Structures are given as structure tokens and as C-alpha cells.
Amino acid sequence: MAGPLSVGVNLEAFSQAIGAIQALRSSVSRVFDCLGDGLRNRETLEGREKAFIARFRDNLHSVHRDLHELERLSNLVCKPLENHPLHNSGLLSLDPAQDKTPLYSQLLQAYKWSSKLQCHAGLAAGLLNQQSLKRSANQMGAPAKRRPKAQPTMLLLPPQYVDDVISRIDRMFPEMSIQLSRPNGTSAMLLVTLGKVLKAIVVLRSLFIDRTIVKGYNENVYTEGGKLDIWSKSNYQVFRKVTDHATTALLHYQLPQMPHVVVRSFMTWLRSYIKLFQAPCQRCGKFLWDGLPPTWRDFRTLEAFHDTCRQ
Amino acid sequence: MNIKNVSQMPVAEGKSVQQTVELLTRKLEVLGAEKQGTFCVDCETYHTAASTLGSQGQTGKLMYVMHNSEYPLSCFALFENGPCLIADTNFDVLMVKLKGFFQSAKASKIETRGTRYQYCDFLVKVGTVTMGPSARGISVEVEYGPCVVASDCWSLLLEFLQSFLGSHTPGAPAVFGSRHDTVYGPADTMVQYMELFNKIRKQQQVPVAGIR
Numbered sequence: 001m002a003g004p005l006s007v008g009v010n011l012e013a014f015s016q017a018i019g020a021i022q023a024l025r026s027s028v029s030r031v032f033d034c035l036g037d038g039l040r041n042r043e044t045l046e047g048r049e050k051a052f053i054a055r056f057r058d059n060l061h062s063v064h065r066d067l068h069e070l071e072r073l074s075n076l077v078c079k080p081l082e083n084h085p086l087h088n089s090g091l092l093s094l095d096p097a098q099d100k101t102p103l104y105s106q107l108l109q110a111y112k113w114s115s116k117l118q119c120h121a122g123l124a125a126g127l128l129n130q131q132s133l134k135r136s137a138n139q140m141g142a143p144a145k146r147r148p149k150a151q152p153t154m155l156l157l158p159p160q161y162v163d164d165v166i167s168r169i170d171r172m173f174p175e176m177s178i179q180l181s182r183p184n185g186t187s188a189m190l191l192v193t194l195g196k197v198l199k200a201i202v203v204l205r206s207l208f209i210d211r212t213i214v215k216g217y218n219e220n221v222y223t224e225g226g227k228l229d230i231w232s233k234s235n236y237q238v239f240r241k242v243t244d245h246a247t248t249a250l251l252h253y254q255l256p257q258m259p260h261v262v263v264r265s266f267m268t269w270l271r272s273y274i275k276l277f278q279a280p281c282q283r284c285g286k287f288l289w290d291g292l293p294p295t296w297r298d299f300r301t302l303e304a305f306h307d308t309c310r311q
Numbered sequence: 312m313n314i315k316n317v318s319q320m321p322v323a324e325g326k327s328v329q330q331t332v333e334l335l336t337r338k339l340e341v342l343g344a345e346k347q348g349t350f351c352v353d354c355e356t357y358h359t360a361a362s363t364l365g366s367q368g369q370t371g372k373l374m375y376v377m378h379n380s381e382y383p384l385s386c387f388a389l390f391e392n393g394p395c396l397i398a399d400t401n402f403d404v405l406m407v408k409l410k411g412f413f414q415s416a417k418a419s420k421i422e423t424r425g426t427r428y429q430y431c432d433f434l435v436k437v438g439t440v441t442m443g444p445s446a447r448g449i450s451v452e453v454e455y456g457p458c459v460v461a462s463d464c465w466s467l468l469l470e471f472l473q474s475f476l477g478s479h480t481p482g483a484p485a486v487f488g489s490r491h492d493t494v495y496g497p498a499d500t501m502v503q504y505m506e507l508f509n510k511i512r513k514q515q516q517v518p519v520a521g522i523r
Contacts (some may be wrong), residue, residue, distance in 0.1 A: 196459050196460045196463075196492070196494065197458075197459075197460075197463070216456070216457045216459075217459045218459050218494075235456070236432045236456050236457040237431050237432050238431075238432055238457045239457060277457075277458045277463045277464040277467050278463055278464070278466070278467075280466075286470065287466060287467040287470045287471075288467065288470050288471055288474070290431070291343075291430055291431025291432065291433060291471075292431060292432075293467055
């Protein structure tokens with residue numbers, strides 16, 4: 001790590017490295033210029049080709065030389081300190097030209113603005129929860145004053161935290177296994193296998209559930225390329241219905257301040273499908289209605305109902 | 312694997328097999344089921360050749376070689392209460408070569424043919440069981456696709472069966488009770504067909520009016 005003593009040395013290496021980058025850029029652009037000019041007019045085709053190849057080779061050699069120089073210099077340059085409280089953005093405050101590029105102050109402004117927005121959104125969510133507009137259940141949010149003071153949470157949670165939350169939920173339910181994967185960057189995808197009844201694909205954005213697809217235990221959940229197939233629907237009507245209900249549940253379980261609670265409640269709700277084929281409807285007492293078993297699970301009591309019996 | 316239940320429908324009093332099948336299919340169509348092609352299951356009996364039997368006077372076991380149009384590339388070989396072998400259709404050729412050990416019983420071929428009906432996630436196959444030229448009974452197979460553990464969905468299947476078989480609903484086959492948590496496979500279906508065929512074979516001496 002670069003201490004205060006080595007700063008001078010470092011700065012020199014930096015300026016040399018910048019010079020080397022400029023040299024590299026100019027030699028690279030010479031290569032492209034040469035390619036762009038193409039074969040110049042000469043008497044014979046052979047002469048033209050020879051001259052062109054010679055020029056091209058010279059240019060490539062100089063690129064090679066400059067690149068070596070840059071690599072040599074880059075070894076001298078240390079990585080900047082990383083333990084700044086604002087991470088890399090903190091380095092912006094070191095920029096001496098405040099007047100020309102006021103990035104740092106703008107950044108601070110934006111940060112303040114976004115945390116204020118978050119705070120207001122949280123309060124609004126609390127108020128809206130009391131005025132329940134939900135059709136399917138009259139769940140009232142807990143009184144706002146009893147809730148712990150809302151921390152301004154970050155939308156972008158570290159992947160490590162997401163892993164922790166998911167593995168804790170995985171341990172909570174022995175009959176449910178959760179496989180976490182990140183095929184596309186930081187967003188996690190879960191493959192939930194519930195007993196020998198169903199498989200559910202849950203797409204997370206940070207710790208918010210974006211989409212869910214429910215399929216049968218014996219259905220293929222992977223595409224031909226071996227990735228999780230998050231688009232195609234189940235072949236069975238009963239699981240298409242369960243997918244619809246699961247999407248309703250996503251909209252129902254909302255608590256912006258505590259996303260991990262949302263994921264846990266959703267999984268608890270999903271777990272009640274372990275008795276999908278065994279539980280009769282709590283209202284009509286039958287198994288089948290229109291050829292489908294009771295696919296609806298109440299959000300609070302987790303009791304089984306037919307879609308038409310739940311009102 | 313999809314859960315299936317194979318059962319026998321008794322022929323109604325004073326009606327022929329054909330009429331009872333028509334009655335049943337009409338009930339299914341009223342229920343809203345859609346016709347979806349045909350199916351066929353056949354079974355041939357082989358018994359162990361006398362030359363290979365041991366001297367202790369043991370009796371030869373019967374082996375059943377079956378085909379199912381749902382699994383057109385497979386051939387099933389079963390022993391009663393014994394293991395079930397699932398092989399390629401080439402197995403038939405192999406059986407010809409094994410003449411010295413297994414001999415085909417004469418006029419033992421029994422088969423069921425009929426129509427498949429789709430109703431939601433259920434697949435119903437109503438077939439006429441024939442042995443040689445004569446129709447001997449009716450088979451009803453109900454398949455429920457989404458479920459893979461038989462004991463989970465028995466009550467659900469029973470309710471569905473009641474909706475079109477009325478009072479003739481069967482008891483739970485052995486497959487549904489015995490093994491609790493195992494995944495249902497094609498062999499389980501074939502065992503049920505084998506038991507059904509054996510039951511029907513035993514009834515062949517009984518006069519037609521008494522068939523149940």
C-alpha cells in the first residue's frame with residue numbers, strides 16, 4: 001500500500017505511465033491510419049504490397065514496444081487505497097479542480113436526495129398499508145409506531161447478504177431445498193424444490209422477488225443450454241394456476257423496509273403447497289373443482305381453497 | 312412419472328361390452344373431456360420350459376411380456392410378484408431366441424384397445440379387453456400428470472373416478488399404498504395392467520352375464 005513516503009515515487013511512475021499510454025494510443029492510431037490508407041500508388045502490384053507490409057510491420061512493432069513499456073510501468077504503480085468510507089467515489093474528493101468538475105459535491109447532493117426519497121417512500125408505504133386496498137385479504141399492517149425506525153436501506157444489497165438470507169431460509173424448511181445461482185451478474189435465481197410436489201423458479205433483484213414460475217416435480221426446468229428456464233410455462237393446468245397465485249402472493253407480501261421478511265413469508269406460503277394433492281378444499285370439502293385440486297392458499301392461515309371457493 | 316390407476320369396469324346388467332363402453336365415453340364427454348387418439352396395451356404369457364426346471368419338482372413361473380402404446384420404444388417383461396424388466400422393443404426378438412427356456416403359452420395373448428380422453432390434467436383411457444376374438448371386459452386407466460408420488464393423490468383420483476364411474480370405483484391398488492415416498496414409474500402401470508389381465512383371464516369360465 002502506498003504510504004505517505006512513497007507518494008512522490010508513485011506520482012512519478014504515474015506521470016510516466018500516462019506518457020506511455022499516450023505513446024501507445026498514438027502508435028495504435030498509426031496502425032489504423034496505415035490500414036486506412038491501404039496500398040499506395042506504385043508502379044507494380046508487388047512493390048505496392050511489399051511497401052505496405054513493411055509499413056504495417058513497423059507500426060505493429062512500435063505498438064508492441066509501447067505496450068511493453070506500459071506493462072513495465074504499471075507494475076510500479078500501486079493500487080489506490082480501498083478503505084475509504086465511500087469506496088471509490090471517495091477518491092473524487094481528492095480532485096483538486098473543484099471548479100471545473102464539481103462531481104464530488106454533486107454526488108453528495110444526489111446521495112442525500114436519494115436517502116430522503118427512500119425515507120419518504122417508506123413512510124408512504126406505512127400509510128398505504130393501513131389503507132388496505134387488497135382484494136384478497138384484509139391484512140392490516142402492524143401499527144407504524146411499533147415498527148422499528150426505518151433505516152434507509154440500500155436497494156443494492158451485497159450478494160453475501162442475499163446468500164445468507166437464502167441459506168437461512170433453506171435451513172428453516174427441511175422439506176424444501178433452495179439452489180441459488182447467479183447466471184447473469186449479481187441478480188440471484190433460486191430453484192426451489194418442494195418435496196416431490198413442485199419446483200419453483202424465483203428470480204430475485206437484490207432481495208426483491210421479481211418473477212416466479214411454478215412447474216411440476218417431473219418437468220424440465222432447464223433450457224437446452226443448461227440454464228434455468230425462466231420463461232416457459234408448465235404443461236399442467238394445475239401448476240399454471242399455482243404460478244398465477246404465486247404471482248399474486250408476490251404482490252401481496254410487500255414490506256419495502258425489510259425485504260428479507262418478504263422472502264421468508266413468501267417461502268413459508270409456498271411451502272404450504274407440500275399438500276397440494278392431499279388437502280381438500282376447506283370450504284366445499286372436495287378435492288376437485290373443474291378438474292383442479294385446491295390451488296389457492298390463504299395468505300395468513302395457509303388453508304387450501306379452490307380458486308372459486310376462496311371469497 | 313405420472314400417477315396412473317388401472318381398474319376394471321363391470322359390464323352393466325343386460326348390456327354388451329360395447330354398449331357399456333359407449334355409456335362410459337358419453338359420460339366422459341358430458342364431463343368435458345376431449346378425445347385424443349387411441350391406445351393399446353397387449354400382454355403375452357410365457358412359461359418356463361420343462362427342460363430347465365430343477366429336479367426338486369418346482370413349478371415354472373409365468374412371465375408376462377407386455378407392450379404399451381404410451382411407451383412405443385419399450386417392452387416390459389414381468390414376473391408375478393417379481394421384478395419388472397424394461398427393455399427395448401428388440402426384446403421380442405430375444406424371446407424367440409430363448410425358446411429353450413421360455414415357451415409362449417398358446418392363445419394367451421390378451422390386449423386392451425380404446426380411446427384416450429383428456430380432461431384438464433387427467434388422461435382417461437377406456438379400453439375393451441379382448442382375448443382372441445371375444446371381448447371379455449372393460450379397462451379404465453386414469454392418469455394424473457402433475458403428481459409423482461402415488462399415495463399423495465389417491466383420494467384425489469378416487470374423487471375423479473367417482474365422478475364418472477359412479478358406485479363402481481375400485482379400491483386402492485397395491486402400488487398406491489405400499490411404498491410411501493417413491494416416485495411412480497411406468498413399471499407400476501404395467502404391474503396394474505398385468506393384475507387386471509390375470510383377473511379377467513380367471514373369469515373366462517364364468518358365463519358372460521355374471522362378469523363383474
